[in-house]
Amino acid sequence: MQLLGQATDIAPYANWMPPMLSEHGGQIDNLISVLHIFMAILFVAWGAFLTYTVIRFRARAGHKADYHPVKGKASKYAEIGIGLFEVFLLLGLSMPVWAAYKNNPPKADDRVEVRAIGEQFQWNFHYPGPDGVFGRTNAKFIDAASNTVGLDPDDPAGKDDIQTIGEMHIPVGKPIYVRVSSKDVIHSFAIPTMRVKQDCIPGMEIPIWFTAKEDATTERVKREMIQEFPVADVDWYRLRHHVAVQDYQDESGQVILKEGEGIGLSREAGEKKLKTLRDVTDTIKMQPRNPLEIICAQLCGNSHFKMKAQVFTYDAAGYQEWMDNAVPKEVEIDFGGF
Amino acid sequence: MSDHSHDLPFWKKYIFSVDHKMIGIQYTVTALVFLAIGFGMMLVMRYQLAYPNQPIPVIGQFLGEPIVAAVENPDTGETGYVLTGDGYNSFGAMHGTIMVFLAIVPLAVGGFGNFVLPLQCGAPDMAFPRLNMASYWTYLPGGILMMFGFFVKGGAANSGWTSYPPLATIATTGQTIWLLGMVILITSSLLGSVNFIVTVVQLRAKGLSFFRLPFFAWAQLVTAFLLLLAFPPLEAAGVLQLMDRVAGTSFFDPGGLIVSGVEQNTAGGGSPLLWQHLFWFLAHPEVYVLILPGLGIISEVIANNTRKPLWGYKSLVYSAIFLGFMSFIVWAHHMFMTGMGTTLSTFFQATTMIISVPSVIILTCLIISLWGASIRFTVPMLFALAFLPMFGIGGLTGLPLGLTASDIHLHDTYYVIGHFHYVVAPGTIFAMFAGIYYWFPKATGRKMNEWLGRIHFAGSFVFINAVFMPFFFMGMASVLRRQFDQTETLHGAAVQGLSVMSTWGAFGLAAFQLPFVFNFFWSIFAGERVGANPWHATTLEWSAPSPPPHGNFLSEPVVACGPYEYSVPGEAEDYTMQSPPPATA
Ligand code: HEM
Ligand SMILES: [Cu+2]
Ligand SMILES: [Cu+2]
Numbered sequence: 001m002q003l004l005g006q007a008t009d010i011a012p013y014a015n016w017m018p019p020m021l022s023e024h025g026g027q028i029d030n031l032i033s034v035l036h037i038f039m040a041i042l043f044v045a046w047g048a049f050l051t052y053t054v055i056r057f058r059a060r061a062g063h064k065a066d067y068h069p070v071k072g073k074a075s076k077y078a079e080i081g082i083g084l085f086e087v088f089l090l091l092g093l094s095m096p097v098w099a100a101y102k103n104n105p106p107k108a109d110d111r112v113e114v115r116a117i118g119e120q121f122q123w124n125f126h127y128p129g130p131d132g133v134f135g136r137t138n139a140k141f142i143d144a145a146s147n148t149v150g151l152d153p154d155d156p157a158g159k160d161d162i163q164t165i166g167e168m169h170i171p172v173g174k175p176i177y178v179r180v181s182s183k184d185v186i187h188s189f190a191i192p193t194m195r196v197k198q199d200c201i202p203g204m205e206i207p208i209w210f211t212a213k214e215d216a217t218t219e220r221v222k223r224e225m226i227q228e229f230p231v232a233d234v235d236w237y238r239l240r241h242h243v244a245v246q247d248y249q250d251e252s253g254q255v256i257l258k259e260g261e262g263i264g265l266s267r268e269a270g271e272k273k274l275k276t277l278r279d280v281t282d283t284i285k286m287q288p289r290n291p292l293e294i295i296c297a298q299l300c301g302n303s304h305f306k307m308k309a310q311v312f313t314y315d316a317a318g319y320q321e322w323m324d325n326a327v328p329k330e331v332e333i334d335f336g337g338f
Numbered sequence: 339m340s341d342h343s344h345d346l347p348f349w350k351k352y353i354f355s356v357d358h359k360m361i362g363i364q365y366t367v368t369a370l371v372f373l374a375i376g377f378g379m380m381l382v383m384r385y386q387l388a389y390p391n392q393p394i395p396v397i398g399q400f401l402g403e404p405i406v407a408a409v410e411n412p413d414t415g416e417t418g419y420v421l422t423g424d425g426y427n428s429f430g431a432m433h434g435t436i437m438v439f440l441a442i443v444p445l446a447v448g449g450f451g452n453f454v455l456p457l458q459c460g461a462p463d464m465a466f467p468r469l470n471m472a473s474y475w476t477y478l479p480g481g482i483l484m485m486f487g488f489f490v491k492g493g494a495a496n497s498g499w500t501s502y503p504p505l506a507t508i509a510t511t512g513q514t515i516w517l518l519g520m521v522i523l524i525t526s527s528l529l530g531s532v533n534f535i536v537t538v539v540q541l542r543a544k545g546l547s548f549f550r551l552p553f554f555a556w557a558q559l560v561t562a563f564l565l566l567l568a569f570p571p572l573e574a575a576g577v578l579q580l581m582d583r584v585a586g587t588s589f590f591d592p593g594g595l596i597v598s599g600v601e602q603n604t605a606g607g608g609s610p611l612l613w614q615h616l617f618w619f620l621a622h623p624e625v626y627v628l629i630l631p632g633l634g635i636i637s638e639v640i641a642n643n644t645r646k647p648l649w650g651y652k653s654l655v656y657s658a659i660f661l662g663f664m665s666f667i668v669w670a671h672h673m674f675m676t677g678m679g680t681t682l683s684t685f686f687q688a689t690t691m692i693i694s695v696p697s698v699i700i701l702t703c704l705i706i707s708l709w710g711a712s713i714r715f716t717v718p719m720l721f722a723l724a725f726l727p728m729f730g731i732g733g734l735t736g737l738p739l740g741l742t743a744s745d746i747h748l749h750d751t752y753y754v755i756g757h758f759h760y761v762v763a764p765g766t767i768f769a770m771f772a773g774i775y776y777w778f779p780k781a782t783g784r785k786m787n788e789w790l791g792r793i794h795f796a797g798s799f800v801f802i803n804a805v806f807m808p809f810f811f812m813g814m815a816s817v818l819r820r821q822f823d824q825t826e827t828l829h830g831a832a833v834q835g836l837s838v839m840s841t842w843g844a845f846g847l848a849a850f851q852l853p854f855v856f857n858f859f860w861s862i863f864a865g866e867r868v869g870a871n872p873w874h875a876t877t878l879e880w881s882a883p884s885p886p887p888h889g890n891f892l893s894e895p896v897v898a899c900g901p902y903e904y905s906v907p908g909e910a911e912d913y914t915m916q917s918p919p920p921a922t923a
Contacts, residue, residue, distance in 0.1 A: 016814040017747070018829045032744045032814075039734040046705065047727055053708045054723060057644075058715070065645035065905040065912065066710035075702050082698055086691045089741060094687065097743035099680050120598065144599050184597045185505040186610060188675060188750060192816035192829055197746050199676045201610055202504060203592025206677040237390070237825035237834055267391070268412070288828050295827055297675075297750040297818050299498045300505060302423030305821040 018192045019225070019291070021216035021313075025195035027097045034093060038085065106175030106209055114168060115179045116294075117149055118187030118200040120301050123294055123309035124148040125168050129160030129327055162326045166309040168294060169326070171319035172212040181205045188297035191311060193221075197297055218292060218313045226287045231277050236270035239263050242286035250280045262289060354475070356467035357888055361474050362453025363781060366774075368478060369445035373767075375485075376436035379429040381844055386421040388841035390823040393418025404493045405429070426822045427496035428512065432487070434499025435516065438624065439523050440481045442766055446631035447527075447565070448477065450773050451534060451558045453781065457879035457886065458555050460543025460895040460917065465536040473529040480522035487515035498820060500621070503590035503613050507582050508597055517580045524573040527565050534562035543878065543917065545897035549655070550916065552877045552901040553648065556655050557634030560662040564623040564630075568666070572620035575613060582608075589613075611676060618669035626665045628762050629729075630658060632769030633700060636722045639772050640704055642875045643719035644711030645912050647902040650703040657696035657703075664693040674742045675749045683742045690740035697733050701726065712905075712912075716873070717791030721772035724799050725765060732760030735810065750820075753813025756806050764802045771798075771854070778858075779872045783884045784865030790857040797850025804843030808836035874913045877901050881919045893920050 020029055057063075105111075115126040115134065126149040128134045135151050135158015142150040148165060151158045170176045180189045182200035189208070190197040198208040226245055229238065240262065248257040256276050257263065263277070264270040277284060292311035296304055314322060355361060382401070385394055398406055398419030405425035408417050421429075456464055464470045487494035492510025495501065506513050538559045542551070551559075581587040586604070590613045593606015641648045648654065670678065670686045678686075705726060713719070735757040738744040748754065771794075779785045815833045817824045824830030824837060871880040878897070882890050895917035903914035 016811050016833075018816050028743050028747055031741065032738055032747065035738045035741070035744060039737065043727070043730060043734060046730060050705055050708070050723075050726060053705070053711075054713060057708060057711045057713050059645075059712045063712050065712035067646060067905045067907055068710075069647065069649050070706060070709045075706055079695070079698055079702060083695055086694065086737075089737070090687055090691055094741035094743040095680075095684060098683060101743070101746070102680050102683075119596075139594060139596055139601055142596060142599070184595050185508070186502055190750075190816075190818075192747070195747050197675050197749055201676065202595055203606075203610070204677070235834070237831050240825065241828040241831060291828060293827055293829070295816075295818060299427070299502075299820040302427060302496075302822075304427075305423070305818075305823050306826045308827060 019221065020193065020195060021213050021221065022194040022196065023211040023213060024097065024101055028195045031093045031097060035089065105207060106177060111175040111177040111209065112170060113177045113179065114170070115149065115181070116168065116189050118182040118189065118296065120184055121303040121307040122165055125164045127162040129162055130323070131157060131160055133157040135161045160327050167312060168309060169312045169314065169319070169322050170212060171316055172216050172313050173214040175209055175211050177207060177209045179205045179207050185300050186298050187300045187307065190295050190297040191292065192295065193292050199298055212313050216313055217315055217318070218290065221291045222287045225291055226285060228283045228285050230283050231274060231281060236263065236267050236274060239286060240265065240270060241289050243289050245285045245287050248277060248281055248284060256280060257284065354471060356471045358452050358456045358464045358467065358470060359781065359886060361470050362449055364474055365444050365448030365452055369441050369449055372436050372481060373441040373445065376433050376441055377848065379433045381848060382421060383426060383429050383433070384841040384844045386426060386822065387824065388838040390825055391420050393420050423822045424493060424496055428494045430820055431495045431498050435484065438499065438628065440484065442628050442762060443527070444477060445770055446628070446766065447558070447561060448474065448530060450631060450635065454777060454879055455534060455555055455558050456537055456541065457882060457890060458552050458877050459538060459541050460546055460878045460891065460897065461537060461541035462889045464533050465540055466533050469529050469533050473526050473533065476522055476526035476529065480519050480526055483515060483522060484519035487512040490515060500617055501579065503579060503582065503610050504595055506579060507591060514580065514583055517576050520576045521573055524569045527569055531562040531565040534558055535566065543895045543897050550897055550900050553637040553651065553654050554634035556658055557630045560658045561627050561630045564627050564662055564665065568620045568623035571616050575616035579613065614673055614676065618672045622669040622672065623665040625758070626661055628766050632766040635769045635773040636704065636725050638877070639718045639722040639776050640707055641902040641904065642873050643714045643716055644707055645904045646711050647904060648703065649707040651902065653699055654703050657699045661693065661696045664689060668693055671740055674745050687740060687742055694733065694736065701730060701733070717788060717795060718772040718776040720792065720795045721768045721775070725768045725772065728760055728764035728768060732757060732765050735760065748813055750818055751813035752809040752817045752819055755819050756809030756813060759806050763806065776873070778861065779868045780879055780884050782862055782865070783867060784861055785868050785872060786861040786865055787857050790853045794850060794854040794857065798847060801843045801846035801850060805840050805847055808840045812836050870919060876903055876913050876915050878916050881915060881917050
C-alpha cells in the first residue's frame with residue numbers, strides 16, 4: 001500500500017500500516033517502529049543465545065551437566081538495561097504523544113467541531129453549521145430518516161446545523177474536535193489513517209481531536225493510492241472497495257468497466273466482471289472508492305463488522321463549498337412532522 | 339490406577355471420588371474436551387474469516403439456527419449453511435469463555451494442580467478432599483450450563499467473553515445463561531483455591547520448607563491467591579449484571595439509551611465503565627492464572643531435562659510473588675481507549691512496565707538454566723524449549739499495547755489477539771502438553787509414545803505459528819478483532835491473504851493433534867510400562883509409586899534437600915531425590 005506524505009521514519013512498517021494522514025500520527029508510528037526494532041533485537045539476541053546453548057549443551061556421551069550455577073553479571077545488566085529502556089519508552093516516547101493527544105485541546109475559536117454519535121450500526125454526525133453553535137438535541141425528536149441526532153426544531157441555534165449519516169466532512173490542516181458519544185451500546189470511533197481511536201460510551205460525551213495533514217485531501221489521497229492489479233490472479237474482495245481510474249473496453253469498443261466504477265458489490269457480480277475483464281486486459285488501474293474509513297472498534301452487535309463511515313477531507317475552499325451546500329435552507333427543513 | 343486402591347464401588351472411585359489424583363484426572367479429561375470444543379468453534383470461525391459468507395463444509399448443516407443460515411447456491415441449486423453474524427459472535431464469545439474458564443484454568447489448576455501439588459508437597463491428599471470433589475462437581479455443571487446457552491432462543495452469549503454492558507444487558511437469553519454459568523464456575527474456582535492454599539501451607543512433608551518447594555508448587559500457590567482474591571469482584575459484578583437483565587436494576591445502565599430507535603425505559607444512573615473496571619480487576623490477574631501454572635510446569639521439565647539445578651530459584655519465586663501482587667494494579671491498561679486522562683493512564687502504563695520486569699526475570703532464569711546443562715530432548719522438553727521463545731513473543735508484543743500512544747493504533751485489533759494467543763496457545767498450551775507427557779507415567783504407570791509425541795510437537799510448532807504470526811501484521815494493518823468479515827473494510831481486504839494463511843494454519847494444527855489424541859488413549863492401555871521414577875527426577879511425586887495408591891506414599895516422605903539437586907558432585911547418580919523411596923519400591 002502506498003504511504004502518503006509519510007516521514008521516512010515509519011518506513012519499516014510502511015507496507016503494513018494504513019497510510020498515515022494526521023499530524024500526531026507520525027509520532028505514534030515512530031513509537032511503534034522503535035518498539036518493534038527493540039523487540040526484534042531482544043528476540044534475536046535471546047533466540048541466538050537459546051539456540052547456541054541448546055546445541056552446545058545437548059546431552060551426549062561423555063558430557064555431564066555442571067551442578068554449579070553460572071556466575072556472571074550479564075543477565076543482571078541485561079535486565080537493568082531493559083528496565084531503563086522501558087522507562088525511556090514510557091517517559092520519552094509514549095507519554096509526550098499521549099499528553100499531546102489528550103492534554104491540550106485546541107482552542108474553541110480555532111477548531112472545527114463535530115459530534116459523532118454511534119448507533120447500531122451507523123455513524124451519525126452533527127455539525128454546528130455557520131454559527132458555530134450546536135442546536136439543542138433531545139431523544140424525543142429523533143427520526144431515523146431525517147433527524148438522527150434529535151435536533152430540537154424550536155432552537156434557533158439548530159436551524160443551520162448539518163446532519164449526515166455515514167459521512168464526516170472536515171477540512172485539512174485545522175484541528176478537528178470530535179465529541180464522541182453513543183445512543184445505545186459501546187462503540188469505538190476509529191479512523192485508522194488518522195491514528196485516532198476513542199470508545200463511545202453511552203451517557204458520556206468524550207472529546208477527541210486531531211488534525212489532518214495539509215496535503216491529505218481525499219482527492220489527493222485517492223490519486224496517491226492508485227494501484228495496478230493483475231486481473232489474472234486477484235480476488236474479488238481485494239477490489240471490492242476500489243473503482244477504475246479509466247475505461248476498459250473490449251475489441252468491439254464496448255465499455256466493460258467505466259471510469260469511476262467498481263467491479264461489483266457482490267462476490268457473484270464481481271467475479272463475473274473479473275472474468276470478462278481478463279479477456280481484454282492484464283491489469284486494471286484502480287483507486288479506493290474512499291480511502292479514509294471510520295470503523296467501529298468495539299463489538300456492538302451482529303453487524304459490528306460493517307459499521308463504518310467515510311471521512312471526506314477538503315482544502316479550505318472545498319470545505320466551505322461543502323458547507324454552503326450542506327446547510328439546510330430554512331424552507332427545506334423537514335423535521336419529520338414535529 | 340487400580341492395583342493399590344481399596345475396593346471402592348465404581349462410582350465412588352471414578353465419579354464422586356475424593357482422591358485428588360482422580361479429581362485431577364477428571365479435571366484434565368473434561369478440560370481437554372472443552373479445549374477441543376473451543377478449538378472446533380474457532381475452526382468454523384476461521385473458515386468464515388478466510389472464505390466470507392461461503393457455506394461451512396461438512397459440519398455446517400449440524401450447527402442449526404441462529405448459528406448458521408441456509409442459503410441456496412443460484413448455480414447448482416444446492417443448499418449450503420453459512421455462519422451468521424450472530425453465530426460468529428456467539429462462537430467468538432464462547433470460544434473465549436470456554437478457553438479461559440472451562441479449558442485452560444481447569445486444566446492448569448484443576449488438572450495439574452490437583453494431581454501434582456499434593457504429591458509434590460508429600461501430602462496424602464488435599465487438605466479438604468470433599469471440598470475438592472465439590473469443586474469439580476460445581477465446575478462440570480457450570481460448564482454444561484454454559485453450553486446449554488446454545489439451545490436457548492437467540493443462541494449462546496454473543497457479547498464477547500468480556501460481556502460489556504449495555505450490549506450484554508440488551509443481548510438475548512444466552513447472556514443470562516452465561517452469567518449464571520460464570521457465577522457457578524467462580525464458585526467452583528473459589529472452592530479449589532482455598533483448598534490449594536491450605537494444602538501448601540499445612541500439609542508439607544517433614545523437612546519440606548517453603549524454599550524447598552518445587553517452583554511448580556509456588557506457581558500454584560500464587561495462582562490460588564490470585565483466584566481467591568480476584569474472582570469475588572467478578573462474581574459480584576456478574577450478579578449485578580444479572581439483576582440489570584432480569585430484575586430491572588440499572589447498575590451499568592446510564593439511562594436514556596435508544597436501541598433501534600426505541601427509547602429504553604430504565605431508571606439509569608449506572609455506569610457502563612463500572613463493569614469494565616470490575617471485569618478487568620478479575621481478568622487481568624486471570625491472565626497470570628493462565629500463565630503461572632504453565633511456567634511452573636516448564637520449570638519442572640527444564641530442571642529435569644537439563645540435569646542441573648534451576649538457575650536463580652529464589653529469583654523465580656520472588657518474581658512469581660511480585661507478579662501476583664502487581665497483577666492487581668494493571669487492570670485499566672485494557673481500558674486506555676475509554677477516554678482516560680493522562681494521570682490515570684500514566685499510572686497504569688507505569689505499573690504495566692513494572693510488571694514486565696518479573697516476567698523478563700523468569701524467562702531469563704529459565705534460559706540461563708540451560709547453560710552448563712546436559713540437555714535431554716524428551717518430548718516434554720521439546721515443548722518446554724519451544725515455550726521459551728513463544729512466550730517471549732507473547733511478552734514482547736505486550737509492550738506496544740501497554741504504552742498508550744502505540745495502543746491507539748493497536749487497541750482492539752488482531753495485534754491484541756496475536757499477543758495474548760502467543761501467551762496462551764504456544765505458551766500455556768505447550769506447557770500443558772509438556773506437563774501431560776511429563777506426568778502421564780505418574781498417573782498411569784505407562785509412558786506415552788516418544789515418536790508420536792515428536793510428530794505432535796513438530797507439527798504443532800510449525801502450524802501454531804502459521805495461525806498466530808499473521809495476526810500481528812493484520813493488527814498493524816488495522817484489522818479489528820471480533821469482525822465477521824474483514825474484507826468489509828479497505829485495509830482489511832488488503833491483507834485478507836494473511837487471514838487465509840491463518841485459517842490453513844489452524845486446520846494444520848488440528849490435523850497434528852490427532853497423533854496426540856491417539857497416543858493419549860493408546861498409551862493408557864499399551865504404553866511402555868515404567869517404574870516410580872522414569873525421568874530420574876528429584877521432586878516428591880516421583881517417590882510415590884506410579885500410579886500412586888490412595889494416600890499416595892508407601893511411607894511418610896521426609897525431605898532432606900532442595901527440589902532440584904541434579905548432578906550433585908560426588909553422588910553416584912545424577913539426581914538426588916528430595917526423599918528417596920524405601921528400598922523395596
Ligand atoms: C490454539 C488454538 C486457538 C486459535 C486458532 C484461536 C483463535 C482465535 C481467534 C482468531 C480469535 C479472534 C476472534 C475474533 O476476534 O473475532 C480468538 C479470540 C479469543 N481467544 Fe482464541 N484461539 C485459540 C486458543 C485460545 C486459547 C487457548 C485461549 C485461552 C486461554 C483463547 C482465548 C481467546 C479469547 C479470550 C478470545 C477473545 C474472545 C472475544 O473477543 O471475546 N484462545 N481466538
Ligand atoms: Cu459500533
Ligand atoms: Cu462495533
